[in-house]
Structure formats: structure tokens, C-alpha cells
Amino acid sequence: MRPPIAPMPPRKSQYGIDPSLVRRRVSELPGITSITLKELFPELPDVIVPGPGGLPAVRRAAEATLDAVDMSRIKPGDSVNVLASHHGFTLLGGEPYAEMLKAIKDVIVRRTGCTDIRLRAGVGLRFRETEEYIRRFGLDTHFNGKAIGVAPIDQAIPIETEIGTLYGIKRVYDADWIVHAHNSDVREVHFHRQVDRAVKPFGMSYARIETRSTYHQNMGPRAANFIARAIFDSPFVQGKYAFSCFLTMSPNGIMGVDADRDLYALNERVTFTGCSLYGRVMTLFGEIDECIVALDFPCPVVYVFSAGVIYANFAGANTDLYDLELPLPAYTWYTEAFYGKQGRPLLPEIPPLNPAIKMCVQNYAWTGYPSAFFSEHIPTVIVGKEQAELFDRDAQNALYTSHAKILDTTEEAMAYARKTTGSEKVLVFDGAFGGLNLTEPLAELLLKKAPAVSRRVDEELLPKWLRQRGISSAA
Amino acid sequence: MKTVRLLAVVDPAKCTGCTICDRVCPTLAIKTDRKLHLASVDEARCSGCPACEQRCPEGAIHVVVRERPFHMGVEVPPADRVQVDAICRKAKFHPEQLVCYCTATRADEVAAAILQGAHTPEEISYRTGVRTGCTVECLQPMLRLLDAAGIFPKPPPGGWQWYGKTVTAWEIPEAIKRKYGASGFYFDEDIEILDRVVNAPSQEE
Numbered sequence: 001m002r003p004p005i006a007p008m009p010p011r012k013s014q015y016g017i018d019p020s021l022v023r024r025r026v027s028e029l030p031g032i033t034s035i036t037l038k039e040l041f042p043e044l045p046d047v048i049v050p051g052p053g054g055l056p057a058v059r060r061a062a063e064a065t066l067d068a069v070d071m072s073r074i075k076p077g078d079s080v081n082v083l084a085s086h087h088g089f090t091l092l093g094g095e096p097y098a099e100m101l102k103a104i105k106d107v108i109v110r111r112t113g114c115t116d117i118r119l120r121a122g123v124g125l126r127f128r129e130t131e132e133y134i135r136r137f138g139l140d141t142h143f144n145g146k147a148i149g150v151a152p153i154d155q156a157i158p159i160e161t162e163i164g165t166l167y168g169i170k171r172v173y174d175a176d177w178i179v180h181a182h183n184s185d186v187r188e189v190h191f192h193r194q195v196d197r198a199v200k201p202f203g204m205s206y207a208r209i210e211t212r213s214t215y216h217q218n219m220g221p222r223a224a225n226f227i228a229r230a231i232f233d234s235p236f237v238q239g240k241y242a243f244s245c246f247l248t249m250s251p252n253g254i255m256g257v258d259a260d261r262d263l264y265a266l267n268e269r270v271t272f273t274g275c276s277l278y279g280r281v282m283t284l285f286g287e288i289d290e291c292i293v294a295l296d297f298p299c300p301v302v303y304v305f306s307a308g309v310i311y312a313n314f315a316g317a318n319t320d321l322y323d324l325e326l327p328l329p330a331y332t333w334y335t336e337a338f339y340g341k342q343g344r345p346l347l348p349e350i351p352p353l354n355p356a357i358k359m360c361v362q363n364y365a366w367t368g369y370p371s372a373f374f375s376e377h378i379p380t381v382i383v384g385k386e387q388a389e390l391f392d393r394d395a396q397n398a399l400y401t402s403h404a405k406i407l408d409t410t411e412e413a414m415a416y417a418r419k420t421t422g423s424e425k426v427l428v429f430d431g432a433f434g435g436l437n438l439t440e441p442l443a444e445l446l447l448k449k450a451p452a453v454s455r456r457v458d459e460e461l462l463p464k465w466l467r468q469r470g471i472s473s474a475a
Numbered sequence: 476m477k478t479v480r481l482l483a484v485v486d487p488a489k490c491t492g493c494t495i496c497d498r499v500c501p502t503l504a505i506k507t508d509r510k511l512h513l514a515s516v517d518e519a520r521c522s523g524c525p526a527c528e529q530r531c532p533e534g535a536i537h538v539v540v541r542e543r544p545f546h547m548g549v550e551v552p553p554a555d556r557v558q559v560d561a562i563c564r565k566a567k568f569h570p571e572q573l574v575c576y577c578t579a580t581r582a583d584e585v586a587a588a589i590l591q592g593a594h595t596p597e598e599i600s601y602r603t604g605v606r607t608g609c610t611v612e613c614l615q616p617m618l619r620l621l622d623a624a625g626i627f628p629k630p631p632p633g634g635w636q637w638y639g640k641t642v643t644a645w646e647i648p649e650a651i652k653r654k655y656g657a658s659g660f661y662f663d664e665d666i667e668i669l670d671r672v673v674n675a676p677s678q679e680e
Binding site for chain 2: 125127128151152153154155156158162163164165166167193195196208209210211212213214216217218219220221222223224225226229324327328333336337338339340341342344346347369370372373392393395396397398399468469470
């Protein structure tokens with residue numbers, strides 16, 4: 001058995017228990033092994049992180065691609081807001097994304113002579129999360145004290161769009177120019193369905209609650225993705241937009257950095273890698289017949305990573321998340337909203353959460369995302385009363401622990417899950433870089449299934465997914 | 476329905492009276508005395524949501540566990556059921572549809588609150604608890620349900636609580652659908668799904 005891959009360490013945050021309370025990682029338990037993503041899918045690209053080049057490789061890649069971008073409109077006396085999002089700081093420890101942000105600032109200064117460069121870092125539902133990252137990664141210093149977190153309840157600015165007035169966060173747009181600094185990781189593919197993924201922050205982490213509520217409540221599961229495009233295409237945003245710069249991601253790590261003035265050209269490249277690379281892992285996870293999931297990562301329940309994808313993706317892996325003919329995946333907020341008072345879907349075709357997940361053991365995860373739907377529909381064990389108490393104090397998780405069992409130790413929780421479910425297949429969501437931690441029976445299953453999954457994605461699924469998004473394979 | 480276990484508390488030594496907490500509170504439970512430069516919390520209205528604590532630039536607000544938790548919630552009286560369902564469906568919601576994921580509040584509870592006199596999002600939040608979890612995702616359902624009830628509120632003056640009602644799937648212009656329909660947005664197909672949800676049978680019976 002290959003030894004487990006070191007998991008992402010616990011991180012001190014107001015949204016999680018103190019790292020000292022994470023006394024045991026699931027990957028330390030007997031019987032946990034690992035496989036690399038390259039073993040599963042040898043065709044995955046080579047990556048710069050993890051790799052021997054480390055952060056300097058990210059810096060070099062950023063500088064190389066940024067040197068090719070037209071920055072001539074930015075003048076020395078102008079102001080520039082570099083727009084970031086919390087999500088980038090959850091990728092491979094967060095340092096690569098922080099390094100890219102620093103490189104963007106440095107290249108703009110070098111190439112344009114402009115020095116009034118600010119960082120505006122948007123969030124999901126944890127309003128101080130990026131403030132924590134700004135301090136952790138020294139971004140406040142690097143941006144000369146001009147780095148702030150912004151939240152969707154901050155002061156608004158109305159934005160006139162093709163579909164009426166939508167609302168952005170005023171401080172996102174309080175500069176002459178904006179630079180969209182993001183990444184191509186798929187993360188919430190259950191929401192965005194890999195449609196305009198590269199544009200999404202304009203309707204989400206840069207947007208006010210009016211806009212985000214429009215996305216999640218007013219439009220429907222697929223049409224919602226138009227909201228971000230409407231904002232980005234508005235004369236107001238186009239008048240400020242300078243260029244975009246993305247960490248380009250594969251499930252096995254960071255491929256490089258891609259920058260472009262044309263966000264839609266970048267979006268096509270992001271769509272292709274999102275479907276072709278991540279689509280393999282999603283499809284393979286859909287082949288898992290039964291397992292115990294262990295959550296062990298410094299992020300909210302839905303966002304913990306394994307093999308480059310998140311728990312919320314696996315909870316919907318019983319359906320094809322990329323197939324746009326499927327209106328409602330097993331988990332989206334639209335799906336959750338469409339469960340009636342008896343706890344059943346209002347429409348018969350709504351699929352259940354992935355029935356292959358026999359139990360979920362939450363060894364370590366954060367608050368700050370409404371997660372009761374998961375504990376209500378998937379048997380869930382929480383490790384440690386401190387973690388349970390933290391969730392009980394979270395306004396977003398009033399009912400989360402009422403559906404869960406609480407046990408004292410990781411060992412006890414995993415033993416309980418094995419005994420109750422009878423499953424020896426364990427999949428650990430702990431952010432292991434470049435691979436995944438799991439038990440041997442599950443490793444054998446995935447290694448056996450992977451080649452056929454690859455063929456199916458290449459020959460059958462990928463052409464369909466791209467066609468549904470209006471993108472040719474040649475792109 | 477929400478059990479309110481937490482309470483926001485202002486530290487007078489740190490508060491500068493900047494009014495941000497005023498502007499973000501979804502139940503209008505915080506007021507700043509502009510002469511004293513000091514915010515104070517109306518304990519009976521505070522829903523224990525994180526908005527003020529999370530946005531205070533001075534770290535002057537913290538959240539404590541209440542000695543006496545209380546419930547926010549509105550029952551749907553049987554006599555109002557027909558009218559409640561009518562408001563929900565006019566607003567294009569199934570009455571049992573969740574509109575707040577954090578508090579598990581459904582459309583019918585919001586409609587009942589409106590019928591019982593909650594005529595602004597802030598009053599709906601105070602009575603039902605909706606928008607007092609994440610404080611982000613459930614604004615538009617409140618505005619749509621108010622609109623369906625013939626009530627057109629104005630945002631709190633000077634506040635950042637909300638700015639306006641926005642577009643729904645049913646209002647997307649045909650020209651937009653034609654222009655972008657081949658790019659994966661599936662406008663009409665989503666409307667078909669949403670309409671079927673609105674008209675699905677109730678599980679309550």
C-alpha cells in the first residue's frame with residue numbers, strides 16, 4: 001500500500017475550530033492509502049504546483065503571460081482594483097493564488113507606471129474570510145495597505161444591464177480600471193454547470209445580495225448563469241475592465257497562468273479544461289457504488305476537496321453534472337428549495353443525493369454555508385463536541401447538528417461508520433495535493449474503472465458537453 | 476421558523492458610530508446615536524445573524540449566547556390558506572418551496588407574514604427569521620412575494636439592506652433568449668421546470 005498523501009493542514013479561522021482541536025486526521029488511521037491522479041488518468045497534464053519549481057514557477061508563469069497582455073489603457077495616474085475571490089485561497093494551500101495576485105500588481109506597476117493598485121477580495125458567505133487570507137499571505141503589505149475584503153451586504157452600486165438593473169459591490173468598482181484575477185478550478189459545477197465559469201464572479205463574489213439572490217432564486221438552475229454575463233457585458237463594467245488573469249487548474253494541480261483581455265476567449269479555454277479534465281474525475285466518482293465519505297479540510301462542508309473536486313460535487317455524482325439536458329442535479333439550491341414539507345422532492349424526476357454515500361464523517365470542516373440539507377439526507381457523524389457547538393452557533397446551520405450524530409474521536413466515528421454501513425470503501429476529502437486518500441478496496445475500484453471512464457469522456461461525453469455550450473472541440 | 480439563540484452586543488469602548496451596523500441589519504435592530512457616536516442593539520429585534528458583527532470595521536460588535544432563546548416564525552392560519560397559496564403562486568413559488576436555506580423558511584410562511592402585516596423585507600425578516608442566516612440569498616423571494624400581494628416597499632432610507640427587485644426568468648426578453656440561447660443558458664427549459672414546481676401538488680395534505 002502506498003502511504004497517504006499529507007492532507008491540507010487545519011487552518012486557524014473564526015469559521016472553524018481551533019487547529020489544536022483537530023487531534024487526528026483521517027489519513028493517519030490504519031488502512032488509508034493513496035493514489036495519484038496521474039495513476040488514474042495518465043493523460044492529465046503536467047503541473048507546476050505541486051512540483052519542484054514551487055511558488056517561483058507560479059511567479060514566472062504569471063509574469064510571462066501578463067507581459068503579453070495589452071495594458072496600454074492604464075496610465076500612470078490611474079487607479080486599478082485587482083479583483084480576487086476567496087475560492088482561490090483554498091487551492092493548494094492558497095499561496096499560489098496569493099503569489100499570482102502579487103505578480104499582477106508588480107507587472108502592472110512595471111509596465112504602466114501606475115502605482116495606485118488596490119486589492120478587492122470578494123467572499124462567499126463568510127464575510128471576513130478574505131480578510132483572514134489578506135493577513136495570512138501578506139497581501140496588505142504587498143498592496144501598500146490597500147487590500148480589503150468586500151462582502152455582498154456592503155454598499156451597492158447599480159449596474160444597468162440588458163436584463164435590467166443588477167447590483168454590484170460599490171468598492172469593487174471604485175477605481176478607473178478593474179482586473180479580474182481568478183482561477184479555472186471547477187468547484188461549484190453543480191451551480192454553474194461549466195457555463196460561463198470564468199465570468200461567474202461578476203454575478204457572485206463581486207456582486208450584492210440582490211444579484212446573488214437573483215442567481216439562486218429567480219432564474220432557474222441553468223439560466224441563472226446568464227446573470228454574470230449580463231453584468232460583465234454592461235457598459236459600466238466594460239468601461240472599467242482592463243484584463244483577466246487566471247490560475248489554470250487541473251484536478252492534479254496548477255497547470256500555469258493564463259491572462260487575456262478577451263474574457264470570453266479565456267472562458268472557452270476554461271470550459272474545455274473544466275469539461276475534459278475535471279469531467280473525468282466527476283464521471284469516475286459517479287462509478288463508486290458505495291462508500292463512507294470523510295470530510296477533513298479547512299472549508300465549509302460542501303467545499304472540502306478530494307481529487308480536485310468538492311464534496312458537493314460527489315453528493316451529485318449519481319448524475320452527470322455537465323449534461324445540460326439534466327435540469328436539476330441532486331444538489332443545487334434550486335433542488336434543495338424544491339423539497340416539500342414531507343422532505344421529498346416536489347417533482348418526481350428530482351434525483352436524490354448520491355445514494356452511494358452511505359455515511360459522512362465530518363472530522364473537520366468549517367461553518368459559514370447552509371449545510372443542513374446534507375446532514376438531513378446523508379447520515380452524518382460529527383467528530384467532537386467543540387465542532388458541533390460551533391455549528392450550533394452558526395446562523396446558517398441552525399438545524400445541521402439536529403440531523404447528525406456526535407462522537408468524541410476520529411477513530412470512534414470511522415469505526416461507527418464502518419460498522420453501521422458495512423462498507424470498507426472510504427473516500428477522504430482532505431485536500432491531498434495531486435491525488436486522493438482512500439482505502440484499498442476503493443483504490444482498486446477506481447483504478448479498474450478509470451480507463452473506461454477516460455474513453456467514455458473522450459469519445460462520448462466531452463463532445464456532447466462542448467456542443468451544449470456552443471464550443472467546438474477545436475477550441 | 477427560527478430559534479434565536481444569539482444576540483449582538485456592542486462594545487462602547489470600540490464603537491465609533493460609523494453606522495455600518497445600522498445599514499446592514501436585516502431586522503433594523505441596531506440604531507446609532509449620531510451625537511453619542513454609539514450603536515445600540517434592540518435585543519427584542521436582534522435575530523442573532525452575523526451581519527453587524529461581520530462588517531463592523533472596528534471589531535466593536537460580538538455575538539453572545541442569549542440567556543433566553545426565542546422563536547421567530549409565523550403560522551399559516553387555515554383561514555388564510557387559499558390567499559397564502561394564491562400569493563405564492565402569483566409570485567411563481569410553490570407554497571412549500573424553501574426561500575431561505577439557513578432557516579428552512581418556506582414561501583407560505585412569508586406570504587402569511589405579509590397577510591399579517593409584514594409589508595417590508597425587514598419586517599418579514601423580523602417575524603419569520605428569513606434573511607437572518609447567511610443574509611444573502613433570500614432577498615428576491617421576499618420582494619417577489621410582496622409584489623404579488625400588491626405591496627411595493629421602499630428600501631430603508633440610507634440603508635444598505637436592499638436596493639431593488641430584479642429580473643426573473645419569466646421576464647427575460649425573447650431577443651436575449653435568441654441571442655444567447657445556444658451558449659448553454661436554457662432559458663425556456665428552465666421556465667418549464669419552474670412552472671411545473673409552482674403547480675406541483677402539495678405534500679402537506
